[in-house]
Amino acid sequence: MEPTLTFFSGFGVNDLWFLGEAALRTMWISVLSISLGTVIGVLFGWLLYEGKLTAALTVAPVLDVFRSVPLIIQLVLFYNFAPIVGLNLDAFASGVVILTIYTAALVANVARGGIEAVDTSMRRAARSLGMTYWQDLRHVVLPIGGRAVFPAWVGVALGVMKDSALVSVLGYVELLKASQILITRTQEPFLILSVAGAFYFALSYPISRYAASLEKRWAQ
Amino acid sequence: MIEIRDLHKYFGALHVLKGIDLEVQKGEVLSVIGASGSGKSTLLYCINGLEVIQQGSVAVDETDVHAKGTDINKLRQKLGMVFQQWNSFPHLTALENVALAPKIVKGKSRAEAREIAAKQLAHVGLGEKLDVYPSALSGGQQQRLAIARALAMEPEYMLFDEATSALDPELVGEVLDTMRLLAEEGMTMICVTHEMGFARDVSDRVAFFHQGVMEEIGPPEQIFGNAKSEHTRKFLANVR
Ligand SMILES: Nc1ncnc2c1ncn2[C@@H]1O[C@H](COP(=O)(O)OP(=O)(O)OP(=O)(O)O)[C@@H](O)[C@H]1O
Numbered sequence: 470m471e472p473t474l475t476f477f478s479g480f481g482v483n484d485l486w487f488l489g490e491a492a493l494r495t496m497w498i499s500v501l502s503i504s505l506g507t508v509i510g511v512l513f514g515w516l517l518y519e520g521k522l523t524a525a526l527t528v529a530p531v532l533d534v535f536r537s538v539p540l541i542i543q544l545v546l547f548y549n550f551a552p553i554v555g556l557n558l559d560a561f562a563s564g565v566v567i568l569t570i571y572t573a574a575l576v577a578n579v580a581r582g583g584i585e586a587v588d589t590s591m592r593r594a595a596r597s598l599g600m601t602y603w604q605d606l607r608h609v610v611l612p613i614g615g616r617a618v619f620p621a622w623v624g625v626a627l628g629v630m631k632d633s634a635l636v637s638v639l640g641y642v643e644l645l646k647a648s649q650i651l652i653t654r655t656q657e658p659f660l661i662l663s664v665a666g667a668f669y670f671a672l673s674y675p676i677s678r679y680a681a682s683l684e685k686r687w688a689q
Numbered sequence: 690m691i692e693i694r695d696l697h698k699y700f701g702a703l704h705v706l707k708g709i710d711l712e713v714q715k716g717e718v719l720s721v722i723g724a725s726g727s728g729k730s731t732l733l734y735c736i737n738g739l740e741v742i743q744q745g746s747v748a749v750d751e752t753d754v755h756a757k758g759t760d761i762n763k764l765r766q767k768l769g770m771v772f773q774q775w776n777s778f779p780h781l782t783a784l785e786n787v788a789l790a791p792k793i794v795k796g797k798s799r800a801e802a803r804e805i806a807a808k809q810l811a812h813v814g815l816g817e818k819l820d821v822y823p824s825a826l827s828g829g830q831q832q833r834l835a836i837a838r839a840l841a842m843e844p845e846y847m848l849f850d851e852a853t854s855a856l857d858p859e860l861v862g863e864v865l866d867t868m869r870l871l872a873e874e875g876m877t878m879i880c881v882t883h884e885m886g887f888a889r890d891v892s893d894r895v896a897f898f899h900q901g902v903m904e905e906i907g908p909p910e911q912i913f914g915n916a917k918s919e920h921t922r923k924f925l926a927n928v929r
């Protein structure tokens with residue numbers, strides 16, 4: 470960009486690119502955290518379902534903490550205290566760690582609900598055909614329970630994507646942070662926030678549409 | 690042969706099966722009747738190892754079902770089971786429902802599994818419904834699908850747990866007909882049932898369960914015509 474004499478300058482095409490790039494970072498940190506968090510969350514959900522007592526005493530309270538403490542507090546605490554225990558993570562990595570744990574905490578409950586959604590009788594039918602415990606989980610519980618809680622999972626995923634904006638407090642230049650930078654320079658909060666909002670919408674709308682079409686297909 | 694010796698089953702403090710002794714020969718059709726809660730379903734679950742037992746033994750072709758070293762998943766391939774709820778896998782077509790276990794449990798190729806499935810679906814009269822999802826099938830059709838699914842594992846025994854109880858009355862006949870067909874083909878069957886007509890006409894023997902005890906067992910003529918036990922007579926008087 471040409472250096473200008475005025476301190477404030479208008480919103481230009483370059484800035485749109487800047488926001489677009491930031492949107493990609495939002496997407497990247499979200500996709501990473503949601504994927505990792507879902508895998509870990511499903512594992513926890515299975516533990517909660519299967520381990521009943523031990524899991525209820527160990528995993529459940531930890532997940533409760535991550536589910537109930539505001540994300541922004543978790544992010545700031547983790548980012549500032551991780552170095553003390555020798556973890557030197559940058560803003561991006563810290564964000565991924567916390568968003569992943571947060572996603573896992575939410576997905577754990579969804580996943581447990583999914584397993585519970587499959588009738589005992591259905592699972593006994595699967596086992597009576599000679600399926601092993603794992604074959605029953607993979608071929609019966611996963612598809613049936615997964616479909617039952619898919620809308621809830623999509624809700625979690627879209628929520629985490631929006632909440633990834635909070636990683637901006639650590640200085641990671643995702644969509645919200647980028648907007649703040651531009652607002653400081655251009656003093657056009659209305660325009661810039663609208664554009665940023667449009668980017669968020671553009672990221673989540675295809676996902677909810679695709680999810681809706683999947684649900685419709687499954688409903689037959 | 691299925692051999693049950695002094696079988697005891699508890700759910701916590703509840704004594705559900707109180708020393709059952711029973712042998713079912715190859716080719717035999719045994720109907721099990723009795724009031725609700727008398728332990729009929731539990732007996733079937735103990736036979737294919739879906740429930741653990743506390744005392745006694747169950748042997749299928751001389752393999753102890755509840756012994757530590759028994760490969761229960763292998764043994765269950767011999768023991769087809771049909772439940773009161775038909776339990777069709779809702780995400781799979783009729784053909785896929787039936788082909789799944791042959792493929793993943795027996796390791797058949799996709800083509801082979803589908804061929805077996807098509808054959809068994811035709812067997813139960815669903816040859817036209819191969820690519821239909823269960824949600825588009827009636828209860829009776831879904832129960833026949835469940836029978837085909839069990840048959841696709843080529844079991845030597847079939848266990849039926851009130852296969853018609855959850856069906857609308859007008860759909861009961863088609864499922865009973867399918868069960869009759871299997872009996873005629875020589876399948877060894879244990880049928881927990883409330884259909885006294887079926888028990889009388891199709892079974893070689895009928896067992897009456899009362900509060901966890903097998904009160905009486907014998908040919909249908911005995912049970913329905915000349916029951917020795919007071920409880921049996923009372924039960925039959927009430928269901929008729
Ligand atoms: N998983 C379980 N946990 C605790 N109690 C159980 C369980 N399953 C069955 N029971 C109890 O065991 C007893 C026998 O049950 P079972 O289902 O074998 O009876 P049934 O003869 O099949 O009755 P129905 O005709 O109602 O199906 C009942 O009192 C029942 O409440």
Ligand SMILES: [Mg+2]
Nearest residue numbers: 729730731851
């Ligand atoms: Mg029962």
